[in-house]
Amino acid sequence: MTGAVPGTGPAVTNTRTHVFLGKGGVGKTTCAAATALHYADAGERSLAISTDPTPSLSHIFELPGRQREREVLDHLFITELGLEEVRAMWDERFGQEVYAVFSAFVDIDYGRFVEFVTSVLPGLNEEFMVDQIRRLVRQGGYRHIVWDTAPLGQTLALLGTPSLLAEHLRMAPRIYSHLRTSGERRESVMAALKRWDELASECMAFLRDDVSFSMVTIPEALAVRQLDGVFAELERHGLRVDRLIVNNVVQTRDSAFLREKAEHQEPHLHLLRERYGQLPIIEIPLFPHEVRGSDALREVALVLRPTLEGVVPA
Ligand SMILES: Nc1ncnc2c1ncn2[C@@H]1O[C@H](COP(=O)(O)OP(=O)(O)O)[C@@H](O)[C@H]1O
């Protein structure tokens, strides 16, 4: 497994990873799909990847059913991982060993145990998703990997997971010293937990050093108010946002309805420009139609374009 090779940084493969953050419905999938399409149109092999429980990437590209790493347009691949697949990844790498600890306390069968762990540990799915993306980056098959993330709450959980796990792990030796397991078994459990801890910090380092974050929002009170908290949370983890995308901006005022809507957006836009002016801010117009299909996505890509080119390394 390539994952066992230490010090193999993703930079060697020259893959760029892009992540879109923001609360539900602001346009993350739209921006992720438009970004992946933009690079694919430029002839660069791109993968759009999602763990959204509803297969929204296939919806946006007008494809039937959930897609698994399939080329859907020239140079453009999409993949939608289900919860079961992410669970299987965890299971494969840590399941049996962590189960050995749990089963010393609780009478639970293995299948239910895996289901339990993956459902109660916040962000575990995302952590494994980050690991999965790191593997894809190391394999070097794509020039761009665009991660269409889960909504905000889960995204923050993702960021908290490694430190949360580290905290659990610090408790671990004390727990084991009270356990009457054989010496041999205890060692394998500790080894598994140590590997898991390492995985968590590797994932965090990857997010910090090799991923370009775009924050997506809309000019509405709730969305704008939530941003500060998200930026602060990111900062606490040493993660930097490269640009702010303000979606659904009313840019034509040729009806009473649009004039009024634009007026309502104005103070929020003003606040965003004032507060986050140190970042590149891209405003995407509110379209009169749902953004679906490659033509509509190209319209969005055209708006994103100036800053997309900016994130391509020399
Ligand atoms: N600029 C826009 N103008 C009009 N509709 C938009 C725009 N951006 C996104 N949409 C629509 O809004 C809905 C939510 O967008 P989506 O990208 O799925 O949000 P998220 O992934 O953040 O939940 C979709 O139906 C999409 O087509």
Ligand SMILES: [Mg+2]
């Ligand atoms: Mg989405």
